[in-house]
Amino acid sequence: MRAPPVAPATDDPVVAQLDELRREAESCEKCALAGTRTRVVFGEGDPHSDLMIVGEAPGYHEDQQGRPFVGQAGKLLDQLLATIGLTREQVYIANVLKSRPPNNRDPKPEEIEACQPYLLRQVELIAPRVVVTLGNFATKLLSGSQTGITRVHGIAQRTSIGGRDLHLFPVFHPAAALYTPAMLDTLKQDFLRLPEVLGLPLDGRDAGHAAPPADAAPPADITPPSADQSPSADATPPGDTTPPTGPAPSPPLTGGPAEQLGLF
Numbered sequence: 001m002r003a004p005p006v007a008p009a010t011d012d013p014v015v016a017q018l019d020e021l022r023r024e025a026e027s028c029e030k031c032a033l034a035g036t037r038t039r040v041v042f043g044e045g046d047p048h049s050d051l052m053i054v055g056e057a058p059g060y061h062e063d064q065q066g067r068p069f070v071g072q073a074g075k076l077l078d079q080l081l082a083t084i085g086l087t088r089e090q091v092y093i094a095n096v097l098k099s100r101p102p103n104n105r106d107p108k109p110e111e112i113e114a115c116q117p118y119l120l121r122q123v124e125l126i127a128p129r130v131v132v133t134l135g136n137f138a139t140k141l142l143s144g145s146q147t148g149i150t151r152v153h154g155i156a157q158r159t160s161i162g163g164r165d166l167h168l169f170p171v172f173h174p175a176a177a178l179y180t181p182a183m184l185d186t187l188k189q190d191f192l193r194l195p196e197v198l199g200l201p202l203d204g205r206d207a208g209h210a211a212p213p214a215d216a217a218p219p220a221d222i223t224p225p226s227a228d229q230s231p232s233a234d235a236t237p238p239g240d241t242t243p244p245t246g247p248a249p250s251p252p253l254t255g256g257p258a259e260q261l262g263l264f
């Protein structure tokens, strides 16, 4: 009889502890979403990144693939990261909920409460300098305030999460921005301020080192989608969406995958 596959051993204690936490989440039954999810979407990216991005909950594509932000909102997130010279592999991406709410309904308070320890432990282990919260659910949970995203977006808040001193930087959720041109424009402007937020001082820590290089390509233009081009929830992504590698400028936000989807 063959032994079950075991994750390769690692010398990195952060990776090892995140793996253990992932396994715990994958068998979690603390809320009813355990009965409806296809896959747990734990999170992914660089476990030592200075930048962590926290969304709301997996959608259809995320639930199918077990990876965060792989649908249309994810394409937009990738493009926003590209405007500041970063790729998704250079940051860590997670959600408030690790399981998809049926029909993408809003997370329920009891689901947030049940899932919250996973996110707090992720922040504790990854110890980012900056946590970008996407939309109301992540922002309210991690700021501990009921003030909505419309009032707090684009304003860095010094706080402590999971025992880690960091800057919280709320922005609009990309899924909402896909439908609202003015919101998309604001989201783009807020993202462009992230390098500055990554450079803000924190007690007992050196200046940020994961900020994109000063010579990163200038931001490309984002054209808001027109109202009648709103994406359908299950539009099929185009085949190859990999941005060019090497020192080439960031992929433009026009002419990219989102435009092929009719988003720009």
Ligand code: URA
Residues within 6 Å of the ligand: 055, 056, 057, 058, 059, 062, 067, 068, 069, 070, 071, 073, 074, 095, 175
């Ligand atoms: N929206 C989210 O908040 N998270 C995802 O992973 C995908 C879409």
